[in-house]
Amino acid sequence: MNFSEQAKAKLQQFTEWGYGKLPVCMAKTQYSLSDDPKRLGAPAGWTLNVNNASLSAGAGFVVVISGNMMLMPGLPKVWRGSSIDVDDSGAIIGV
Secondary structure, X not given: OEEOHHHHHHHHXXXXXXXXXXXXXXXXXXXXXXXXXOOOEOOOOOOOEEOEEEEEOOOOEEEEEOOOOOOOOOOOOOOHHXXXXXXXXXXXXXX
């Protein structure tokens, strides 16, 4: 695995902040187990290139990014909608 200087710096920073033992989610091409969309399926003989990293502290994981990825936003541990309800008279509560 090859890490860019940017990815190394961010992962070091996350570790210093106390997030060094979080699970890792990998963002990469959907076409391959590699980071290269031209290497389809499960290719052999490749090295994963990690060019960036992102912390999703609320959700409790670190994302390592391989290639040019558009990422979905991280979600908190407790979804905000879980505290919203409708009472017996139809009024929305918990907003």
